Amino acid sequence: xxxxxxxxxxxxxxxxxxxxxxxxxxxxxxxxxxxxxxxxxxxxxxxxxxxxxxxxxxxxxxxxxxxxxxxxxxxxxxxxxxxxxxxxxxxxxxxxxxxxxxxxxxxxxxxx
Amino acid sequence: xxxxxxxxxxxxxxxxxxxxxxxxxxxxxxxxxxxxxxxxxxxxxxxxxxxxxxxxxxxxxxxxxxxxxxxxxxxxxxxxxxxxxxxxxxxxxxxxxxxxxxxxxxxxxxxxxxxx
Numbered sequence: 017x018x019x020x021x022x023x024x025x026x027x028x029x030x031x032x033x034x035x036x037x038x039x040x041x042x043x044x045x046x047x048x049x050x051x052x053x054x055x056x057x058x059x060x061x062x063x064x065x066x067x068x069x070x071x072x073x074x075x076x077x078x079x080x081x082x083x084x085x086x087x088x089x090x091x092x093x094x095x096x097x098x099x100x101x102x103x104x105x106x107x108x109x110x111x112x113x114x115x116x117x118x119x120x121x122x123x124x125x126x127x128x
Numbered sequence: 129x130x131x132x133x134x135x136x137x138x139x140x141x142x143x144x145x146x147x148x149x150x151x152x153x154x155x156x157x158x159x160x161x162x163x164x165x166x167x168x169x170x171x172x173x174x175x176x177x178x179x180x181x182x183x184x185x186x187x188x189x190x191x192x193x194x195x196x197x198x199x200x201x202x203x204x205x206x207x208x209x210x211x212x213x214x215x216x217x218x219x220x221x222x223x224x225x226x227x228x229x230x231x232x233x234x235x236x237x238x239x240x241x242x243x244x
Contacts, residue, residue, distance in 0.1 A: 020170075022170075050232065050233075059219060059235035059236065059237055059238055060171065060219075060233075060235050061235070062232045062234075065232055104170050106233075114184075115161070115176050115187070116161065116173070117173060118163070118173075119170050120169050120170040121170045
């Protein structure tokens with residue numbers, strides 16, 4: 017079992033709709049959770065970080081964390097063609113010596 | 129510097145050659161990570177430094193891979209006797225503070241290695 021699992025997609029969503037991306041993780045002591053966006057041929061860039069159970073909203077993006085179920089999700093409202101990218105979920109234990117583990121990413125395509 | 133700088137951006141090596149990839153993190157950033165990203169995959173953790181100390185090297189695939197950060201700033205990832213399976217993009221990322229759990233990563237543009 018991989019430490020961080022994502023559906024590879026592609027996930028196709030019409031423009032203006034809500035895109036829902038999911039991620040599960042295996043290490044119960046994980047404390048910090050991140051969503052990165054990666055355009056083709058580019059490096060990952062941070063979209064959201066979340067550290068406690070519940071929802072965290074930032075503009076059109078909402079991150080949701082459920083530690084009991086060991087999943088984290090990202091909702092993108094009013095999807096735009098510019099949101100088409102690969103979305104990477106990343107997880108960290110939270111201690112100073114711990115590594116940040118990435119999932120394999122979900123490819124999202126917003127169709128006009 | 130303003131961002132994380134990696135060089136070379138592209139490297140073509142013949143199988144068996146040694147290569148060295150350089151990462152210049154954001155000035156003052158304490159933590160530095162190396163990742164390997166194959167085509168269509170997520171970044172795979174290689175190693176992590178806090179200042180000059182290599183705290184975790186569990187992701188290095190073999191003893192052909194070696195990383196250092198001798199003065200706590202610039203880091204070099206060295207791959208000896210390259211193999212075709214080493215072909216990938218090598219990403220370097222840095223973060224501001226010691227606690228990598230609370231701080232986010234800023235990535236460099238990556239070094240794309242192709243081994244023929």
